[in-house]
Amino acid sequence: MPAPDPWSAKPAPPTVDPQVARELKRRVAIELHQQLAQLTVSQGSEVDRATRRQRGRALIEEAVARWSDAFAQSHGVAPTREQDRALAEAVYDLLFRAGRLQPYLDDPEIENILINGCDDVWISRVHQPLSQVPPVADSDAELIELLQDLARQHGGGERSLNTANPTLALRLEGGMRLQAMTEVTPRPYVAIRRHRVASATLADMVDLGTVDSTIAAFLAAAIRARKNVMITGTQGVGKTSLLRAMAAEIPPDERIGTLESEFELWLHTLGHLRQVVPMEAREGNGERIDGKPAGELTIGELIPAALRMTLSRIIVGEVRSAEVVPMLRVMTNGEGGSMCTLHARGPHMVVDRIAELCLEYGSHMTDALAYRLTANAVDLIVHVAMVDETALGGRRHRFVSHVMEVTGLGEHGRPALNTVFGPRPDLGEPRAVPHTPPNCLDDLRRAGFDAGLLQSGYGSWAAPLSLRIGGAR
Template structure:
């Protein structure tokens, strides 16, 4: 039987209507107090920690008044535990994420999916989705909560309303939120956590994402200043791998990161001494020449980034026409830049890049997109997930392919060399069953092997056909026949 977090148990002691009313009272008192101090704008010149400290004191006073009033009206005073629980819930409503907060605080939760206030689902590592209690009493209250979160984000341009029906932001603790309203029948929210927030390549070896052979290869590729694109579907661990590979960049290099919402946080992790973090800016809802006023896209940030004397540029996720300036940076720069891209299979990546390039403008063609790709990229690293939680198994996330881009090939498309890829099972020359391996294992040495050797890579590691995986991936469903070495757990 699972044990509920204490905060959630205490939350069950609280009447949500009472908590909301106290939150409004404290918010008004805090606004009045800060306005009296600052004269013009409430909170100007008062940092967030100071505001929270003042808010905490006002909450304690408000709860004490409510407790006295409740005792007078009902002849029974609330317990100290109930008062403490009420104060915590009011604090969460005022300064954090309200009734969502216990789920944000649970490190095991990977996804929170909200389809209206009373249809809420969570998923934990290696567990299927499960439904949980409502996070608000009405959709209007849920929207109010989201608007509060947007206000606290620090970017005044981020909001949720009929004129701005979509909201994207990063929450405290590293979770990413995407919300929609107005264009959907109810407010819909998806919140995702990067569970591996500060992992190195060595940590990913321990987690089974890569083996030590591939970790050494990827580290050498970064040191050799190869341009890398990490691909895969949503939630497979692209950002975690990108962050781990960035840990191989020499600490004194000056690096720029460009993201729609900060997720990499290379400027806070401490390994790199000079990071210029840039975050795209949403518009304010007013349309000027077909776009929101004040909007700044990643593609528009790239030219300014190039004037910041950066040795490498890292784009957290390429989603649209910014792929063209990104590829040009990779082509014209010193090398060593990285980005991520959504793609279902590694062999779809080239066409996916071409699709995004065509959004750049009428002057772009498939052939030009292919040429840009061939000239810019050195490696495509594809991350795969096999999810067997529905049949009692686990979620397995791992690098399945490392493809080298070796210039233009047939029909003007980029030529790809499979350096690491899955290996099918079978029978060896002595009649022994060979396991089937979906994870990336050495296939063909890269054309740039000498560059990697100069960066410290041991080419002998590529001679082992199964890399340094110690055993087959433990799958409940595999391609190996009964009696083989791979297969069911």
């Protein structure tokens, strides 16, 4: 076996002393603040983000050059150009980006970053189990300072992390979502999730194995037929990616509204839809008035205003609490075609999960009313599942396991469910294949769906899903 070519190996990036980077960041931040204050006074308006970063980059280059000269005088040897460049990037990341977290955020193969204190950091890459990586800060206090910097950069309302606000949720550059907790935990804990499929279509979902071409055609017709759809599943299975792909089937000139805790759908930036009103909830500032955080605006409170924006559809990124009631009312009273996602472990738990959230709406809400709202509002439930075999040397399989039609109230006043697509355990197939034609089939046919696709008991899958345990082998 030939020896590896030493010239072809990619050199490791120069190491950076984090204490030096932090000290330079502190100096640059002071000088930048002074320059920006003078510039704001002279031009009579706030300095924009691009100018702030451009000025910061110039100050960083000057600060690194001064430090490099001082290092050469005291040590008798000058840092290399690569070392200076790495230090400048580290200072820039600390000042404007995510500091020592940034390399993990820049790696497109990383799906999750889990931080259990500054020195206990784990990442998961595509189709790989969790692995531990070096610390992202030298102390928990420095980690909290980093999170506070990210909150200030967020620009989406008053978000902070401190004793008064012990939790922080925000979006990062590139659409990643961060959730952090401190004070209520022994150390600061952080979870960062990446949506690897940023602008997917249903055709992309077929390529990824999330759906087959039969389900893709069915869902596309459901959107065109203005069916109200709820996408369910556990965390990290791909609900948002599927929602984004289904939204790509909405006619481009329809006026829609998106409501999210943190922007993740980005339908207003992807270009397909030309009439999108994006709305993001706002956290309170820590003070409480009548038991509510001052300045807070929840998704549920945004929905009434959204209804006055002449929207043909409303899409809620994730229903988590009492906003489920106004969402169901939108689905019931609107033109149809609204969508949302909901956390649920199994498809047959969805109805009770909706009822649980409805009961948070107020004391006048009952199970019977929640069931009636659900039966009147929701047309289809699309459940996404995941089988993770990375610990066995396999991969993560994300796929739609069920598409269920809500057909009105059934026995005991509960919504009746018709399994249109579901798994076939007898064939070793956990993915959704045709089961029972929907009651709304004529509506879908009018929207261009070929009903003959439902005749195959195997769907359009080439073969049953290959799993290391269970399924086809």
